[in-house]
Amino acid sequence: MTVVNEWLSGTRLGSWIQRCRESRRLVLFIVAIALLLDNMLLTIVVPIIPEFLYDINHPEAPLDGVPRVTTTANTPTKEPCEKYIKMLSKLDPEFNESLYATTTSTYENLTQIELTEKEQKHKYLVQETVEVGMLFASKAFVQLVTNPFVGPLTHKIGYSVPMFAGFVIMFLSTIIFAFGRSYSVLFIARALQGIGSSCSSVSGMGMLAERYPDDKERGNAMGIALGGLALGVLIGPPFGGLMYEFVGKSAPFLILAALALGDGLLQLLMLQPSVTIQESDPPSLRSLVTDPYIVIAAGAIIFANMGIAMLEPSLPIWMMDTMGAGRWKQGVTFLPASISYLIGTNLFGPLGHKMGRWLAALLGLIIIGICLMCIPLATNMNHLIVPNAGLGFAIGMVDSSMMPELGYLVDIRHSAVYGSVYAIGDVAFCLGFAIGKKIFNSIM
Numbered sequence: 363m364t365v366v367n368e369w370l371s372g373t374r375l376g377s378w379i380q381r382c383r384e385s386r387r388l389v390l391f392i393v394a395i396a397l398l399l400d401n402m403l404l405t406i407v408v409p410i411i412p413e414f415l416y417d418i419n420h421p422e423a424p425l426d427g428v429p430r431v432t433t434t435a436n437t438p439t440k441e442p443c444e445k446y447i448k449m450l451s452k453l454d455p456e457f458n459e460s461l462y463a464t465t466t467s468t469y470e471n472l473t474q475i476e477l478t479e480k481e482q483k484h485k486y487l488v489q490e491t492v493e494v495g496m497l498f499a500s501k502a503f504v505q506l507v508t509n510p511f512v513g514p515l516t517h518k519i520g521y522s523v524p525m526f527a528g529f530v531i532m533f534l535s536t537i538i539f540a541f542g543r544s545y546s547v548l549f550i551a552r553a554l555q556g557i558g559s560s561c562s563s564v565s566g567m568g569m570l571a572e573r574y575p576d577d578k579e580r581g582n583a584m585g586i587a588l589g590g591l592a593l594g595v596l597i598g599p600p601f602g603g604l605m606y607e608f609v610g611k612s613a614p615f616l617i618l619a620a621l622a623l624g625d626g627l628l629q630l631l632m633l634q635p636s637v638t639i640q641e642s643d644p645p646s647l648r649s650l651v652t653d654p655y656i657v658i659a660a661g662a663i664i665f666a667n668m669g670i671a672m673l674e675p676s677l678p679i680w681m682m683d684t685m686g687a688g689r690w691k692q693g694v695t696f697l698p699a700s701i702s703y704l705i706g707t708n709l710f711g712p713l714g715h716k717m718g719r720w721l722a723a724l725l726g727l728i729i730i731g732i733c734l735m736c737i738p739l740a741t742n743m744n745h746l747i748v749p750n751a752g753l754g755f756a757i758g759m760v761d762s763s764m765m766p767e768l769g770y771l772v773d774i775r776h777s778a779v780y781g782s783v784y785a786i787g788d789v790a791f792c793l794g795f796a797i798g799k800k801i802f803n804s805i806m
Contacts, residue, residue: 363800371744379632382632386574390570391572394530396590397588397590398593398594398597399532399625402597403539404595405599406552406601406721407698408598408696409599409602410603411497412555412679412682413493418545433571445700452578464546481621495680497545500798505559505792508560509788512524512783513647513781513785513786514785516568517779517781517782519638520636521572521757522629523635525561525565526626527558528563529558530558531558533622533623535551535554540612559576563788563791564784567584568780568781570587571769572586572778580766583711585708585762588762588765592700592758596697596704598700599692603692627761641730646782651786653776660789660790663764663787664790664791664797665727667791669730669733670754671795671797671798672798678695685742695746698746698750699751699754701751710758710759722760726759727756730756733750734753736749736752737750764787
């Protein structure tokens with residue numbers, strides 16, 4: 363490898379690669395792509411898993427299947443039936459009354475069976491929400507446990523190795539999702555993703571904070587990186603729903619695995635993962651956790667993400683139950699939130715620095731509360747557009763304001779080593795999702 367690097371360094375291609383390796387924009391691009399793919403995997407399962415689990419548990423009556431009706435092999439033709447009915451009606455006037463009574467009784471029985479099936483389906487869907495909520499929450503819980511280890515680890519070995527490890531773990535998780543056919547296997551895949559997400563997000567944010575020491579530039583860079591996260595959230599549900607509807611369950615995960623492989627190769631070529639020892643002494647986790655400003659910033663991230671965490675497992679199932687929504691509709695319903703989150707993160711990266719990041723976070727939390735109160739009032743899919751859009755925009759306000767604020771607080775109150783503080787930020791994000799899904803499971 364050393365010989366190849368020496369040979370490349372004397373060529374135009376080698377000098378171009380070297381310039382790219384020194385570019386802060388390329389680092390920003392790699393981090394944004396890593397966050398995009400991680401959050402695509404996070405949300406691509408939202409329209410797939412509820413129906414897939416229902417079909418696994420009820421193979422005889424899939425959710426989108428046509429009701430099975432038993433018919434006789436030989437059905438009499440229409441004309442002879444009408445002929446005999448008319449003859450019998452003339453001979454016996456009471457025949458019409460008995461025929462009407464029989465028809466009415468049969469219709470009532472069929473109606474009762476149909477209502478019973480709907481009630482049974484509703485019962486199964488309500489029971490399934492707990493399983494789906496636990497599966498979705500497993501990623502946040504594992505990520506929550508892993509973050510306190512990844513943060514200090516970046517102080518000892520640098521950011522590039524954990525970043526690449528995050529790619530490897532995410533790739534494995536995606537492959538397991540593609541071929542998993544049972545709840546336990548899917549649960550393992552989701553939990554494994556939590557480890558990869560912890561490595562990618564903590565290392566990525568720490569790397570950006572290190573490469574962009576100026577507070578304003580750091581805010582802009584993190585806004586763009588969170589835009590990558592938002593784009594993943596934006597693409598995931600509709601992409602997953604459409605691919606599951608028209609191609610199959612494995613297709614979206616295999617495409618995502620191929621994209622992740624490309625990102626891994628880019629990291630190998632440009633970041634060249636290697637151990638890098640930090641020169642300055644890092645702040646201890648205890649000093650960061652007891653810092654009141656860091657606690658408030660982390661608390662804002664927790665409460666901002668609790669709402670969307672409750673909606674992820676519940677909204678698709680609620681739409682199936684009350685609106686009869688199909689797979690693609692379950693995915694598309696998150697589109698307004700994702701688009702507005704993308705706008706919010708890119709807008710409040712620079713704007714939060716001008717108007718004050720604490721004020722931006724406060725306004726975002728107020729808007730989140732209002733939008734969450736409006737969502738249960740929806741009676742059809744169109745009613746969900748405005749509250750979902752407002753929710754996504756407000757979460758973008760909070761995330762893009764508080765993430766750079768964490769780096770700024772470490773700069774002015776501690777030492778400029780960022781692994782642990784962004785581990786705390788990621789813990790806050792995970793706590794929001796874990797608590798949100800726990801509240802949802804308790805309510806259901």
